[in-house]
Amino acid sequence: MKNLAGIILGAAAGIAAGILLAPDSGNKTRKTLGKESGKWKSNFDKEFNDGIDLLLKSLSKGIDQYSKKGQKSLSELRKNIKM
Numbered sequence: 001m002k003n004l005a006g007i008i009l010g011a012a013a014g015i016a017a018g019i020l021l022a023p024d025s026g027n028k029t030r031k032t033l034g035k036e037s038g039k040w041k042s043n044f045d046k047e048f049n050d051g052i053d054l055l056l057k058s059l060s061k062g063i064d065q066y067s068k069k070g071q072k073s074l075s076e077l078r079k080n081i082k083m
Helices: 002-021 026-082
Strands: none
Touching: 002 026
């Protein structure tokens, strides 16, 4: 999450500085901004998808752990009932 905030802040600062200090014509500046925004979007999408993957893996692991605990508890309960 810190990486994502840094990327967003860095992109915003870079875009603002680029627009204010651009020595090129408006048309060329717009093309450059279009390319840079495409790169930024790609980076954002990758970071977002990586974060979602990590979240899903963590949730899956947690569900598996609780499932195993539940199965163990059920086994012990059945064993105690048979006694």
